[in-house]
Amino acid sequence: xxxxxxxxxxxxxxxxxxxxxxxxxxxxxxxxxxxxxxxxxxxxxxxxxxxxxxxxxxxxxxxxxxxxxxxxxxxxxxxxxxxxxxxxxxxxxxxxxxxxxxxxxxxxxxxxxxxxxxxxxxxxxxxxxxxxxxxxxxxxxxxxxxxxxxxxxxxxxxxxxxxxxxxxxxxxxxxxxxxxxxxxxxxxxxxxxxxxxxxxxxxxxxxxxxxxxxxxxxxxxxxxxxxxxxxxxxxxxxxxxxxxxxxxxxxxxxxxxxxxxxxxxxxxxxxxxxxxxxxxxxxxxxxxxxxxxxxxxxxxxxxxxxxxxxxxxxxxxxxxxxxxxxxxxxxxxxxxxxxxxxxxxxxxxxxxxxxxxxxxxxxxxxxxxxxxxxxxxxxxxxxxxxxxxxxxxxxxxxxxxxxxxxxxxxxxxxxxxxxxxxxxxxxxxxxxxxxxxxxxxxxxxxxxxxxxxxxxxxxxxxxxxxxxxxxxxxxxxxxxxxxxxxxxxxxxxxxx
RNA sequence: GGGUCAUUAGCUCAGCUGGCAGAGCACCUGACUCUUAAUCAGGAUGUCGCAGGUUCGAAUCCUGCAUGACCCA
Numbered sequence: 001x002x003x004x005x006x007x008x009x010x011x012x013x014x015x016x017x018x019x020x021x022x023x024x025x026x027x028x029x030x031x032x033x034x035x036x037x038x039x040x041x042x043x044x045x046x047x048x049x050x051x052x053x054x055x056x057x058x059x060x061x062x063x064x065x066x067x068x069x070x071x072x073x074x075x076x077x078x079x080x081x082x083x084x085x086x087x088x089x090x091x092x093x094x095x096x097x098x099x100x101x102x103x104x105x106x107x108x109x110x111x112x113x114x115x116x117x118x119x120x121x122x123x124x125x126x127x128x129x130x131x132x133x134x135x136x137x138x139x140x141x142x143x144x145x146x147x148x149x150x151x152x153x154x155x156x157x158x159x160x161x162x163x164x165x166x167x168x169x170x171x172x173x174x175x176x177x178x179x180x181x182x183x184x185x186x187x188x189x190x191x192x193x194x195x196x197x198x199x200x201x202x203x204x205x206x207x208x209x210x211x212x213x214x215x216x217x218x219x220x221x222x223x224x225x226x227x228x229x230x231x232x233x234x235x236x237x238x239x240x241x242x243x244x245x246x247x248x249x250x251x252x253x254x255x256x257x258x259x260x261x262x263x264x265x266x267x268x269x270x271x272x273x274x275x276x277x278x279x280x281x282x283x284x285x286x287x288x289x290x291x292x293x294x295x296x297x298x299x300x301x302x303x304x305x306x307x308x309x310x311x312x313x314x315x316x317x318x319x320x321x322x323x324x325x326x327x328x329x330x331x332x333x334x335x336x337x338x339x340x341x342x343x344x345x346x347x348x349x350x351x352x353x354x355x356x357x358x359x360x361x362x363x364x365x366x367x368x369x370x371x372x373x374x375x376x377x378x379x380x381x382x383x384x385x386x387x388x389x390x391x392x393x394x395x396x397x398x399x400x401x402x403x404x405x406x407x408x409x410x411x412x413x414x415x416x417x418x419x420x421x422x423x424x425x426x427x428x429x430x431x432x433x434x435x436x437x438x439x440x441x442x443x444x445x446x447x448x449x450x451x452x453x454x455x456x457x458x459x460x461x462x463x464x465x466x467x468x469x470x471x472x473x474x475x476x477x478x479x480x481x482x483x484x485x486x487x488x489x490x491x492x493x494x495x496x
Numbered sequence: 497g498g499g500u501c502a503u504u505a506g507c508u509c510a511g512c513u514g515g516c517a518g519a520g521c522a523c524c525u526g527a528c529u530c531u532u533a534a535u536c537a538g539g540a541u542g543u544c545g546c547a548g549g550u551u552c553g554a555a556u557c558c559u560g561c562a563u564g565a566c567c568c569a
Contacts, residue, residue, distance in 0.1 A: 352569090
């Protein structure tokens with residue numbers, strides 16, 4: 001069976017109309033068109049003018065957009081054109097545009113792109129509209145759009161065919177405009193604070209800087225396996241060694257794990273490193289970045305998320321992990337405790353652990369299982385156990401812990417930061433402990449990285465570092481329930 | 497990885513205890529020069545996700561698979 005025969009009636013009708021345009025000398029996929037206004041420009045400029053005043057002014061405009069509604073009534077028609085800024089009504093009369101153009105407009109389908117020149121006027125109902133003097137056919141749509149009233153609801157279709165989602169559901173575009181503005185607001189803020197934006201490799205020979213499984217790829221000419229980066233960290237610290245004192249990168253990282261409402265295999269991280277700073281300074285930096293982004297993009301630092309009011313006004317709560325666990329479970333991990341005792345406490349409190357876990361892992365499990373989800377308002381949680389923090393500096397008073405914090409908002413991690421470990425001897429021991437964990441079956445444990453250790457051996461100044469998940473931040477600022485709602489093209493299986 | 501639910505026309509959805517596959521929008525034909533989910537008259541539209549099974553008969557019941565959503569790990 002040929003494709004021609006398989007095509008259903010709806011598709012065939014549009015192909016026939018395309019052929020009809022060509023027969024009448026009109027290119028169905030036209031050319032450059034110079035417009036003077038966007039829909040929003042016209043609505044904003046003339047909305048508060050009276051019908052009579054507008055008539056007197058006789059304002060000429062040229063607009064272009066996708067035909068999204070059409071109401072034909074004989075020798076005159078109303079329709080709506082949609083451009084990036086919104087929809088505007090056009091009024092096309094046969095006695096004004098002429099027989100030929102009215103015919104062209106008459107055969108136009110919903111979805112086609114049209115250009116219209118005319119004058120701005122108000123209808124009897126008060127809608128600011130454009131009365132066409134001429135209609136130019138710009139581009140044919142060979143497929144029907146989703147239903148005009150209900151739009152596109154099927155979430156699978158919305159993600160797979162995001163262009164349809166963007167056409168039919170205007171709030172989707174708003175989300176991605178916020179995303180774009182959040183990222184540029186962060187850039188502007190950091191640039192203004194003297195941080196230097198850099199770019200480092202996304203193809204790594206050793207996948208480090210985080211606890212995650214990497215994607216593996218292959219370089220043919222060099223005949224070596226490479227890993228898609230799981231973090232930016234280790235390269236940025238090499239730059240600190242090199243004397244670039246305040247650097248940041250906003251970029252994609254890749255983690256080979258499941259997809260969920262909070263996880264996509266590729267996502268966007270901000271990482272920032274500042275020489276001579278510690279994790280307390282980085283808490284201030286984190287507050288400032290997020291607070292600034294909210295106020296600049298949304299105009300407020302009080303936001304709504306999933307029905308909760310979240311206060312992003314500074315300062316945010318700063319609590320130690322040990323204190324929070326004590327607060328929520330009564331268990332005091334600050335006193336000295338054997339691994340066996342920690343395991344016994346986990347069992348008593350219904351905290352699930354694996355046999356290989358030691359004191360620090362178990363404290364972390366207490367936190368994740370009993371506390372994390374309760375931290376709705378912004379809270380810096382600091383003092384993470386050594387075992388789960390192989391790149392963070394040890395706490396000076398209690399070496400079981402590190403000078404590290406994570407930021408929690410609406411029960412989710414939004415940032416991870418520490419006073420960086422700059423002692424190459426200690427760093428080597430941490431890597432060795434991680435390699436041991438890997439041998440015991442933790443496939444997210446950090447690999448040995450001799451090249452990074454060598455860099456540290458040249459001397460890294462005391463440094464504070466930060467990672468912020470941009471996607472989760474955008475979710476927070478747009479009240480989005482799923483990471484897929486803030487990714488234009490979320491990862492999907494190749495089907496359909 | 498486990499559980500629950502979903503998959504029917506281009507889109508949004510009905511379809512009960514198994515008995516001729518439906519509606520609205522969109523589409524086609526006609527009428528209509530201030531409509532706006534335009535209206536009126538008429539018409540056409542299907543791999544019921546895929547593959548098996550039960551049955552005289554399956555969109556409907558059973559099994560497996562695929563894709564997706566949500567919850568859990």
